[in-house]
Each structure stands twice: as C-alpha cells, then as structure tokens.
Amino acid sequence: MNIGFMDELVNKIKKLQGDSQSLDPDASTRGQLLGEVVKYTDRFLSEIDESPGYIAEDFSKNLENYKVGEKGENLEKLLALFEEYVEKPGINPASGGHLGYIPGGGLYTSAVGDFLAAVTNKYAGVYFGSPGAVRMEHMMVDWLIEILGFPKGAVGNLTSGGSIATLTAVTVARDAHSISGAGVSKAVIYHTSQVHHCLHKAIRIAGLGDAIHRNIQTDSEYKMPLDQLEEFIAEDRKKGLNPFLVVSTAGTTDSGVVDPLAGISDICKKYQLWHHVDAAYGGFFILVEGLKDYFKGIAECDSIAIDPHKGLFLPYGTGAVIIKDVDALLKSHHYQANYMRDAYTGKSVLSPADISPELTRHFRGLRMWLPLKLIGLDSFRKALEEKHLLALYFYEKIGEMGFETGGKPELSIVLYRYTQGIEPHRIDEFNTELIKACHRDGRVFLSSTTLKGRVWLRCAVLSFRTHLSTIDKALEMLSEALEEVKGLK
Ligand SMILES: Cc1ncc(COP(=O)(O)O)c(C=O)c1O
Known part of the structure; x- marks a missing residue:
C-alpha cells in the first residue's frame, strides 16, 4: 500500500470533517439555537x-433575493427573514x-413531538428499522x-393528509375490484358535487381517469340522496357497466354536512360496491357525544x-387512511x-412501507401520540364541542344581522350570504365584494x-384557538364590511 497516499487521504478526510463540523453543533450552540427559536415562537x-387572520403579500418583496451561499449566516438574521417573508404574508393558520x-x-x-422525531430521526417506514416508531404509528x-x-x-x-389518504383508498378499491386495462372504461364511480376535489385527482392518478363518474345531484341539504344513488347503480348494471365505488363525505368542505352513511353502506353491500367515506374534515366530531349520530353507519364502510391535521388540531402534514380489508391494502x-x-x-407487525406508497417518511406517529398522551382525550372532545357551538352561535348571530343562512350547522361550518x-x-x-372587503380588512379570515351556481360565504370553525371573542370579531368585521359594500352601491 502507498503510505504517502494513505496519509494524504487520512489528512484530507480529517480536514473535511473539521470543515463540515457545523453540521453537528455542540451543546452550547444547540442551546443558543433553541433559545432563539423558542424566543421567536414565544413572541409569535x-x-x-x-395578529390578523390574513395579510396580502407585498409583491415588491422577494425572499428569492436572499440566495443560498457557501457560507452560513446567523440565525437572528434568518429568523428576521422568516418573520417578514413567511410568517406574515397570507393566512395565519x-x-x-x-x-x-x-x-x-x-x-x-405536536411541534415538540416533531422536534423529538427530527432529532432522533427514527425510521418510521419499516418495522425492522424502528419497531417502536412503527408500533407507535399502529397504536395511533x-x-x-x-x-x-x-x-x-x-x-x-398515517399519511401526509387527506389527499394521499384518498388516493390510497381509491387505489385499494380499484385493485380489490380488479379494475384495469379495458375494464376501466366500464367501471363506474358515484359521488355528489360536494365531494372534495382530491377525489378527482386521486381517480386520475390511480389510472381511473377513463372510468365513468356519476355526479349525483345533492338534496336540499347538500347530501347524497339514497334513492338516486340506488337508481343509478341499478341502471348502470342493466347497461352492463361495472359499478364499483361510492364516495361519500362525513363533513363536506362547503357546508360541513354528513351524507347518510348507513344508507349508503347498505346500498353498497346490496350491490357489492366499495364504500369510501371522506371524513377528512368531519371525522373527529365523532368524539362529541351529541354529534355521534351523524356518523351512524360509518363502521360499515370499506375505507x-x-x-x-384538521379535527385533532395537529400541524399540517398528518392525515390517515383506514381500510377494512388488509389483504386488499397489501395487494396494492x-x-x-x-x-x-x-x-x-417475518414478524407480524406490518411496516408502513408495505401499506402505503411511501418508503422513507416522516415519523408522524409521535406528533399525534405526544399531544394525545400529554393532554388526554377529554380536552380534545371539549374543544370540538366548543367549535360546534361556536358555529351555532355564528349561525344565530349572522341571521340576526339580516343575512340569509344555509342550513343549521351539523358540525362547524356555516353558509350565509347577504340578499x-x-x-x-x-x-x-x-x-x-363583501368577501373581498373582509380580505382587505383581514382581522379574521373568511372564505x-x-x-x-350561487355565491355563498362560509365560516368554518375548527382551530383550537378560535373562541367566542374570535367569532365576535368576525361578526364585527362582517358588519363593517357590509356597510362599506353597501356604501359602494
Ligand atoms: C372533506 C375533505 N376531504 C379531503 C381534503 C383534502 O385533505 P388535504 O388537504 O389534507 O390533502 C379536504 C381538505 O380540506 C377536505 O375538506
């Protein structure tokens, strides 16, 4: 072996180790970094x-001007950039x-859980890699x-959100019904116009773009009418088509209503269709005793x-998909x-990688487990009930202010408009014009x-930080916006 070459090699390696040491800060630097970040988040x-619910972006400012360079910069300066360019503009979720x-x-x-997950960097994709992380996710x-x-x-x-949960469910339904190739154009999917658009995306990504859609007209409460669903399925069967999937919603995005889940499941069983329930928004309201009845029959569906990251108040990046048929999930x-x-x-614990599109993934279980275990379920139930009652309060008050309202909120979304x-x-x-005036004001964010075919305004209550004072602020803002828009007419 060439000793001179080896010495040179070792010296070079040691120098590179020293030069990149800042990737692994020492205890005192870590303390300093965390101190500054905690100071920042405490101020926030x-x-x-x-803080306003919404600030429009100032297009004259450009974060891209601050390019990544060869040398590092100090955290204080970077936090200032973050505050100005990221924290402030847009919605304050x-x-x-x-x-x-x-x-x-x-x-x-949950953020504390994420911190632990990132520092320990446990590998939550495969049971062998981190049996504990995988068990924790299964536990959730x-x-x-x-x-x-x-x-x-x-x-x-545990997925990154509702869209990937939906994609997973649609893919499994497709494979469970062996829909492929020429069979796609005979396959039929049923939903209403109130289904979230992530379903359409999932259908296309899952290679079902050529499948037939039956977009069922909703009833006066924006729910799926059972008689029409059954009629469509029966007719399609007579035509020699292959009805295979019904997608219902437990808490629609527009109006927050729950489709008649039990009836839909009965029809699906009768005709052997896969029933997927999108409970992305509404599902956790099942924890509220007085709202449980809306979810009757949810356990009869297939996925x-x-x-x-909606009803359990976690930070963005946590959805979940539940599938009854394990073999079908594995098959896909x-x-x-x-x-x-x-x-x-060969152990009996399934790896997330075997039942999802991902291999390496964020350890999502910890950000869910830590708050649930630290705080306990009771506070979550109470917060969800509070959100429901706040929606009811808004509904009553906005009606008193002369607005036309949609139905009484089933969960926590109110529809209203001024006529x-x-x-x-x-x-x-x-x-x-009214919603634009509200956005200009920005005290709270409404959409x-x-x-x-008609414009409606929405008030969706789901943040754990929304309380009575927030709703009063929203009502005050709406009342002022109303006067402003009336004045323009
Ligand atoms: C009913 C419903 N389903 C699915 C989704 C999509 O979920 P995500 O944004 O987490 O992908 C949403 C998002 O708001 C939703 O309201």
Whole structure:
C-alpha cells in the first residue's frame, strides 16, 4: 500500500470533517439555537390573538433575493427573514382567526413531538428499522379504528393528509375490484358535487381517469340522496357497466354536512360496491357525544380518510387512511426488494412501507401520540364541542344581522350570504365584494364558495384557538364590511 497516499487521504478526510463540523453543533450552540427559536415562537404565540387572520403579500418583496451561499449566516438574521417573508404574508393558520376553507391546527405539543422525531430521526417506514416508531404509528391508527367503530383487524396508515389518504383508498378499491386495462372504461364511480376535489385527482392518478363518474345531484341539504344513488347503480348494471365505488363525505368542505352513511353502506353491500367515506374534515366530531349520530353507519364502510391535521388540531402534514380489508391494502402496496432483505423479519407487525406508497417518511406517529398522551382525550372532545357551538352561535348571530343562512350547522361550518335589498341578479356580485372587503380588512379570515351556481360565504370553525371573542370579531368585521359594500352601491 502507498503510505504517502494513505496519509494524504487520512489528512484530507480529517480536514473535511473539521470543515463540515457545523453540521453537528455542540451543546452550547444547540442551546443558543433553541433559545432563539423558542424566543421567536414565544413572541409569535404571545401576539397570536391580536395578529390578523390574513395579510396580502407585498409583491415588491422577494425572499428569492436572499440566495443560498457557501457560507452560513446567523440565525437572528434568518429568523428576521422568516418573520417578514413567511410568517406574515397570507393566512395565519395557527391563529384562531382562520375561519376560511378548513382551518388548521398547530398544537405546540405536536411541534415538540416533531422536534423529538427530527432529532432522533427514527425510521418510521419499516418495522425492522424502528419497531417502536412503527408500533407507535399502529397504536395511533388502532385508536382511530376504535373511535370510528371499525372492527379489530382493520389497518391503516398515517399519511401526509387527506389527499394521499384518498388516493390510497381509491387505489385499494380499484385493485380489490380488479379494475384495469379495458375494464376501466366500464367501471363506474358515484359521488355528489360536494365531494372534495382530491377525489378527482386521486381517480386520475390511480389510472381511473377513463372510468365513468356519476355526479349525483345533492338534496336540499347538500347530501347524497339514497334513492338516486340506488337508481343509478341499478341502471348502470342493466347497461352492463361495472359499478364499483361510492364516495361519500362525513363533513363536506362547503357546508360541513354528513351524507347518510348507513344508507349508503347498505346500498353498497346490496350491490357489492366499495364504500369510501371522506371524513377528512368531519371525522373527529365523532368524539362529541351529541354529534355521534351523524356518523351512524360509518363502521360499515370499506375505507375512511380522516385528517388529524384538521379535527385533532395537529400541524399540517398528518392525515390517515383506514381500510377494512388488509389483504386488499397489501395487494396494492406491498413490494420486496433485494437491498431490503435484512428488513424482512417475518414478524407480524406490518411496516408502513408495505401499506402505503411511501418508503422513507416522516415519523408522524409521535406528533399525534405526544399531544394525545400529554393532554388526554377529554380536552380534545371539549374543544370540538366548543367549535360546534361556536358555529351555532355564528349561525344565530349572522341571521340576526339580516343575512340569509344555509342550513343549521351539523358540525362547524356555516353558509350565509347577504340578499336584503339586493336585486337578485346582483346577489353573487355583492357577496363577492363583501368577501373581498373582509380580505382587505383581514382581522379574521373568511372564505366563499359557490353552491348550485350561487355565491355563498362560509365560516368554518375548527382551530383550537378560535373562541367566542374570535367569532365576535368576525361578526364585527362582517358588519363593517357590509356597510362599506353597501356604501359602494
Ligand atoms: C372533506 C375533505 N376531504 C379531503 C381534503 C383534502 O385533505 P388535504 O388537504 O389534507 O390533502 C379536504 C381538505 O380540506 C377536505 O375538506
């Protein structure tokens, strides 16, 4: 061996180790970094009740001007950039003032779990890699299975959100019904116009773009009418088509209503269709005693999507899919590879990688387990009940203010629009102006939608930080916006 070459090699390696040492900060630097970040987040949280729900982006400012360079910069400067360019503009989803779309969460205890997950970097994709992390994730999924009333033996996976949960369920339904090739164009999928658009995305990605869709007209409460569903299925069968999937929603995004799940499951059983329930938004309201009845029959379906980053107030990045038929789930997702041979332990614990599209993945179980264990379920139930009652309060108050309202909120979304004294053909325009005025104000963030072709405003209550004072602020803002828009007319 060439000794000179080896010495040179070792010296070079040591120098590179020294030069890249900043990748692994020492205890005092770690303390400093964390101290600054905690100071930042404490400031952020101390202001959150007063922070606007929405700030429009200032297009004259550009984060891209601050390019990544060869040398590092100090954290204080980077936190200042983060504050100006990331924290401030747009919706403030950590604030209770987020009352648009489906509000987010951001539990602090979950962030602490993420910190632990990132520092320990446990490998949650494969049981062999981290039996504890995988068991913790299964424990969380089993808890979901239990609260949803699914039978023991069902399985599931923590996903990045509702869209991937839906994609997983659609893929499994496809394979369970052996739909492929020429069979796709004869396959029929049933849903209403109220289904979340992630279903359409999932269908296309799953190679079912050429399948037939039956977009069932909703009833007056924006729910799936059972008689029409059954008629469609029976007719399609007579035509020689292959009805295979019904997608219902337990908490629609627009109006927060729950489809008649039990009736849909009965029809699916009768005609042997896969019933998937999108409970991404509404599912956790099953924890509230007084709202349980809406979810009757959910345990009879074949798969469920439910989002802990919605109804369990976790930070973005945690959804879940639950599937009754383990073999079907494995059939769609299980693969082996020669470089994974050490990981095949033959143990009975399934690896997330075998039941999902992902291999390496974020250790999502910890961000869910830590808050549930630290805080206990009772506070979650109470917070969800509070959100429901706040929606009811908003519904009553906005009606008193002269707004037309959609139905009484089943879960926590209220539909409303202003029509008094407005010519019918100008109602949509008036309400569009009203929501724009609210966005300009930004004290809280509200959003709008169209239902059966008409513009409606929405108030969606789901943030754990939304309380009575937030709803009063929203009502005050709406009342001022109303005067402003009336003044423009
Ligand atoms: C009913 C419903 N399903 C699915 C989704 C999609 O979930 P995600 O945004 O987590 O992908 C949403 C999002 O708001 C939703 O409201």
